Amino acid sequence: MTFVHQEVWHWQIATYLFLGGLGGATFAISAIIHLFEGCDRKMVSVAVMSSIAFLVIGTVFLLADMLQPLKAIYALTNPKSWIFWGVVFINFYFIAAITYVIPLLEAWPKLEPFIRKIPEPILGLLERFNNLAALGGSAAGFLVAIYTGLLISAAPAINFWNTPALPLLFVISGFSTGAAFLLLLSTFSDNEGAHKIASRLEQLDAVLIVTELIILGAYFNFAMFLPTGARASAEFLFHSPVFIAGFFVAGLIVPLAIETYSIFFRGHGNEGRKSALPILVASSLVLVGGYLLRIYVLKAGMFQFPW
Amino acid sequence: MARYGMVMDMRTCVGCQACMAACSTENQTPFWSEKFRTHVEDKEQGVFPDVRRVQLPRLCMHCENTPCLSACPTGATHMDKNGIVLVNYDRCIGCYACCIACPYDARYAYDGEDVDKERELYGKNVSHEMPHVDKCTFCVQRLAEKLEPACVATCPTHTRIFGDLDDSKSEVHKLARSGKAQPLNQGLGTSPKVFYIPS
Numbered sequence: 001m002t003f004v005h006q007e008v009w010h011w012q013i014a015t016y017l018f019l020g021g022l023g024g025a026t027f028a029i030s031a032i033i034h035l036f037e038g039c040d041r042k043m044v045s046v047a048v049m050s051s052i053a054f055l056v057i058g059t060v061f062l063l064a065d066m067l068q069p070l071k072a073i074y075a076l077t078n079p080k081s082w083i084f085w086g087v088v089f090i091n092f093y094f095i096a097a098i099t100y101v102i103p104l105l106e107a108w109p110k111l112e113p114f115i116r117k118i119p120e121p122i123l124g125l126l127e128r129f130n131n132l133a134a135l136g137g138s139a140a141g142f143l144v145a146i147y148t149g150l151l152i153s154a155a156p157a158i159n160f161w162n163t164p165a166l167p168l169l170f171v172i173s174g175f176s177t178g179a180a181f182l183l184l185l186s187t188f189s190d191n192e193g194a195h196k197i198a199s200r201l202e203q204l205d206a207v208l209i210v211t212e213l214i215i216l217g218a219y220f221n222f223a224m225f226l227p228t229g230a231r232a233s234a235e236f237l238f239h240s241p242v243f244i245a246g247f248f249v250a251g252l253i254v255p256l257a258i259e260t261y262s263i264f265f266r267g268h269g270n271e272g273r274k275s276a277l278p279i280l281v282a283s284s285l286v287l288v289g290g291y292l293l294r295i296y297v298l299k300a301g302m303f304q305f306p307w
Numbered sequence: 308m309a310r311y312g313m314v315m316d317m318r319t320c321v322g323c324q325a326c327m328a329a330c331s332t333e334n335q336t337p338f339w340s341e342k343f344r345t346h347v348e349d350k351e352q353g354v355f356p357d358v359r360r361v362q363l364p365r366l367c368m369h370c371e372n373t374p375c376l377s378a379c380p381t382g383a384t385h386m387d388k389n390g391i392v393l394v395n396y397d398r399c400i401g402c403y404a405c406c407i408a409c410p411y412d413a414r415y416a417y418d419g420e421d422v423d424k425e426r427e428l429y430g431k432n433v434s435h436e437m438p439h440v441d442k443c444t445f446c447v448q449r450l451a452e453k454l455e456p457a458c459v460a461t462c463p464t465h466t467r468i469f470g471d472l473d474d475s476k477s478e479v480h481k482l483a484r485s486g487k488a489q490p491l492n493q494g495l496g497t498s499p500k501v502f503y504i505p506s
């Protein structure tokens with residue numbers, strides 16, 4: 001039995017996985033908040049445009065890692081492959097997100113002349129199906145986020161990846177980074193409701209981090225007690241200072257502590273911009289932690305060969 | 308229609324690596340980048356003083372249940388009518404999903420630099436005109452001419468035995484059927500068509 005570190009997918013794919021989770025989750029959370037809580041259209045439009053940008057950049061990283069990116073359209077051939085479904089989810093996401101965001105862009109006076117160039121009947125249709133696009137895009141965003149985990153779990157000889165815990169970990173981490181990104185955005189908003197939304201997002205992120213910790217506990221418990229490549233991978237991560245200090249401590253524990261303090265001991269109401277610093281720190285740490293998680297999960301992938 | 312397979316007799320392999328050289332020459336694989344379709348693993352077994360060296364030749368197992376084929380989004384990886392797992396170079400986008408899915412380390416990237424080097428070495432007679440993921444084909448071009456794969460024809464110790472697993476008269480059929488030869492990593496359920504007689 002030989003354990004060999006995979007040398008196939010590197011930081012480019014980790015970036016794609018991170019931005020896929022972040023983009024999908026940012027859209028899903030912001031559209032759901034917009035639908036059910038209501039918040040200012042400027043903030044939602046910035047969030048949605050950012051989420052589209054994340055997925056575009058992520059896709060560029062994926063294509064840049066391919067040997068023949070110009071033939072990428074062939075990826076829509078084999079439905080047994082997760083990449084096939086990734087392409088479907090991402091394209092569906094793009095259609096829904098663009099349909100959803102165009103009417104929202106009217107909130108920006110400088111963009112209004114461009115929006116007005118769209119024929120009235122089409123604009124009317126976009127307005128009419130705005131809620132549907134929000135829900136459809138949220139579903140697609142969720143699927144993109146979970147797909148990033150499903151993609152790498154399709155590796156029968158990499159025991160650490162080939163587990164149902166990995167897609168769960170990636171989707172929860174993706175939503176945590178999405179909530180953190182929206183928290184960051186909320187600190188730039190002057191809108192009255194922004195603080196209320198920030199408070200909700202903080203609660204959501206704290207719950208997601210706790211869930212992530214539970215999944216991590218189950219995941220490592222599974223990995224450490226199996227005499228396979230999964231244990232070798234888990235041991236590799238335990239001995240990686242950047243993973244422990246950067247992801248686990250700085251990316252999960254510290255933001256959770258800041259958010260818990262903020263939720264229970266510090267009000268948002270009248271403190272205004274004074275309360276922005278802890279949010280900025282916690283959100284940035286969650287985002288960096290989310291990226292480190294993907295980088296290190298890929299690094300830790302070990303083939304278990306039978307020789 | 309056949310169901311081609313191979314048996315490796317590990318009792319006789321001396322680790323001369325002639326199979327690797329023959330494969331490289333036949334299939335223009337990038338030996339200059341140390342990438343091969345077939346390898347010979349040189350393993351040490353036991354604890355001193357009871358130790359020995361074991362050679363394990365390996366290549367694509369041409370699995371019946373192919374994780375690489377399922378992972379390939381483009382359909383570039385496919386199985387021909389004789390059960391040989393092949394890559395259609397024109398359709399391969401080089402996403403490496405198959406390399407990640409393969410439990411036998413049987414695939415590698417024939418990248419742009421390799422294609423340039425191949426052109427430099429072989430001129431117009433190149434087999435790999437564009438970057439793609441590469442793997443063993445059981446030398447389909449030789450099979451079409453009723454020849455054995457290059458590694459089998461070259462092996463000086465008759466370690467590699469090739470034939471139709473469905474042909475009851477073939478040596479591979481008898482060895483695989485008798486249980487004397489077993490596939491690697493059976494627990495994965497990939498049903499490899501390469502079998503090993505332990506040393």
